[in-house]
Amino acid sequence: MTSSSSSSSAPLPPHYSPPDQPLKLIIDSDPGVDDVLAFLLALSLPHVHLLAITLTFGNTTLDYARDNVLRTFEVLKKQDELEKRTGGEGGSRWHRAVGPGARKIEVALGAEGPLKGVERFTASYFHGRDGLSSISSLPGDPHPLPIPPPGSDSHPRDKPFFPAPLSLSSHSSPQLILSLLASHPPGTIRIAALGPVTNLAEAWLQDPQTFSRVGLISIMGGSLDEPGNTSPVAEFNTYADPWAAKVLFEESVGHGCLSGRRGRRLPIELLPLDITGRHTVQYGNLMKAEGPLGNFITSILTHPRKMTNSYAPYGLPFSAERDDLFQAHDPLAVAHACFAPSEAGKGGEAYHQYHEYLEAHQSQNDASSGVQEGEQREDSTGWVYTERRFAVEAEGKLTRGMCIVE
Template identity: 30%
Template structure:
């Protein structure tokens, strides 16, 4: 079976974003290829996201060298087999005001690691590699022997949504999965630019929203859905047999064509499932310390920003104290699904595919995942009726979202243990 191809669209200013990327790149060569890492704004500015990703690759290079020098397997086979293109994407949401979260993640998104551990951060000589004012990078002409080119990634000067369409266009339909673990702005831009090429994706795996749990930025809003609710609503609409029925009422991007070749397959990982996949502080401490003692650069880097994260959890959340504190691994769960999607223990909700829509205009409900909890008969009506505003009951309208509800690894810190073993063993 050929390796699964995944695009990771991310706002790597959070610890779980970085861990998600590391999980993919540390996979076996026969498991995964990552042709593209596309960056979007998130909890901090997109240029800071880029700095964090470049720092991550810097650490990976140091880690692989350290492992070679100490007679250990290099690891990161997927990365060595195919260094991913890295492209910078959206700086702002499509319409709403940008929301930052440096109160939790630090000003650099990784707990201030660039200031506290400068020896783990590369110089900024790499910035020109992503300068869009220069000629666009021809990915096919980049040579590994070129000393000016990074060895572990390919920098792109093109916008992320254009690179996303390039990868989808260059591969056979239904062979590339997009794993979106940040605001969906890049995906919305790509689907607006060329919806048919975007629909070549095998599926889109989204970390976002919450259905039956409280939100994490408002009582009903999860960060990614809240950060660009219009983008989320547009991407969700592509799952509908009639995308016009669920598009946001106001938008600066054009509507989709009236006829599309297929509906998007979207697998949603809301807080309902991601909150059940954690990394326990006590387990992390006992597991990372021997690796720190042995001199692993990757262990030192991860430990530095994890210390900040666990301290912040103690301040903000009731019950997250001492070694019992648990960090939810929202984004790595989505990458883990993309790697192991053939495992029959991954289960959607019994009601899937569900008509889940994202609220875009509510004063208190922006980013809310709205579902119809009324017990009413569906109809085959083409037009809205006085008793069905919004086409909620029509079989010919509404979204069709696969909400994931069970995984092969759940409960306690089980998934956290899997994650650390994949990164280091």
Template identity: 30%
Template structure:
């Protein structure tokens, strides 16, 4: 049996982010432990993202009660045997102003379901869980008990952090053995860039960064050239990708990034190792989908029987599938939703399968365009059929040191998975309890 994997999920939920987290939490405890869910601004504003994370745990609590009442296995050992930490992260990108994807995901990130199906919303007390409590001597005993009740009863299946997410990432990497925690990034890379800027050597203790982002040979989904997660904070993506290079300065953004009024430092000229970056770009994620008919088949009976999870998933996925149908001339049963973010968790759970194949040119020198008027967030690779040079000095025919043996990024881009056609059903079965 493969050893248990431990991951940090950095996320901006978002419909497919929620599916990814449900898949991770549904994994048996022997397979996977989610040690931290760090939240970043992206698809919607950061507070809405946090609410959606809390909603996952709220619905799962109800689902586990329902399953027990039906004499079904409870599942979701990711929040019954473990209590993942949840931390709030960046509320803006490093360099430019925020521009969310609420035009697609809805202003709540869940297709408007927080309004149409309020029964699935978490208790409003979640907002207080992330605030610093007042000192004990400023609380009456009754007030102290109320705070304790908020933390112990309504949300007992996760743990709250009051530290910024990037600091929690660093703490966990520092306190655990090196290369035992993978970071799964399914949103903009702002939190990761902040952690790496503050303490790059601690950040490099991560086993790997598995990142959903970019479009290499595929077309973009927010501009003709760019995928949303990279486009939303290209400077952050560039900084994280640069850690895959033996010479990070060779691919760092040319502009100065700052966060909350403070400039981010450059990396030291020499680091102890390079970062393994596994890229799940649109080139592969667009090929892994779930259709409306398959989703209805998998969730319909459970909805009829009263499953809170199946009902909630229908509440936020059906509007998105209907939107995809309208974009494709109303062919309702053929409407599909790409499993962009869930594919990263699918990879974590199945990465020992030899059917996973990376690009024949991997590791590739993939860089991020940060300043282009029409190409912001474009992920650029070197397609020239030329060998790398022994020298890393600047040469007139190679502006940017693309062909250096040490300069340039080294990104492992996945192109094939074990089950393009079966992936959607496998993910739904895992989440809805058909597979234990």
């Protein structure tokens, strides 16, 4: 099959022109430490309208994933209140995202395990038992779940409380994705997929016609030319649900509803470990802020930092510049979804130039490939695209989740 991968020298392209209308985004996520940092990136961008967070198993279980979203937004509300008191005329950086009048963000619960099989894998070994360095077990619960305001007797005491701007959807994650795509013009919603792509595969299987209305799918997943991070050959997201990856990357190609798409395939841009692993930030720079948000970030990075430091080369002096690095896997996928050229708005010209280039260089041997294998193209905002052909191994015990590259 054919898929394209993307890379960038700068997550915030210097030549980027925001679209005339807000960029509408769905984040499909398994939060997860780097997922939370990806949320913060999306919420900080004034041109991005985060429509929904659709949750899946992955870094942790679905219940913890839900709670991690709630804890993150509760922290942001406290940070907003602090910055309103101390920020002077500038006010709060987060008021637009979480303050009164902020746009509603729907939260949906999705896949609890992979499309097939009974074995569910999580990344608790790296992210902690709850996905956020086990902060839910810290003494005194310093980063608590939101609670209903006094007098809110109507809220069931045994149910999590979703304060505005969050709203718990009555739909499952795949259903909410399809509902939002159906209610917006084709090509105007993007999806940043940060975990196993089970929800996306289920949405496609339920209604390919509606799912094909998506404008762009930026997927953090897979490993093409680099070792894996869960097995020697597989990245975690494809390892956790290789069957879902096969549905999106392989089985969807050539479907009749994609006849208007280049190569008759979904608009997937893959950001594998080969790319995301090179985008690093020193933990010390991420963990030096104060206030509710700074303390929260420091807390959730504790376990990943210990794990990362343990991978330092044996026999060499520890080097913070080499060994104390956070790999920004999920933030990079959100950056791509938020800044890559678009079919709509001011980014449209670059998008169409890119796809005209692909059609002009179409391989004579494979009409679905768009460009020849390995050929690169840089767009006007600095993202570099390479067309790659690979399949996902789903059945092998030793090779589960491996991207088999031609």
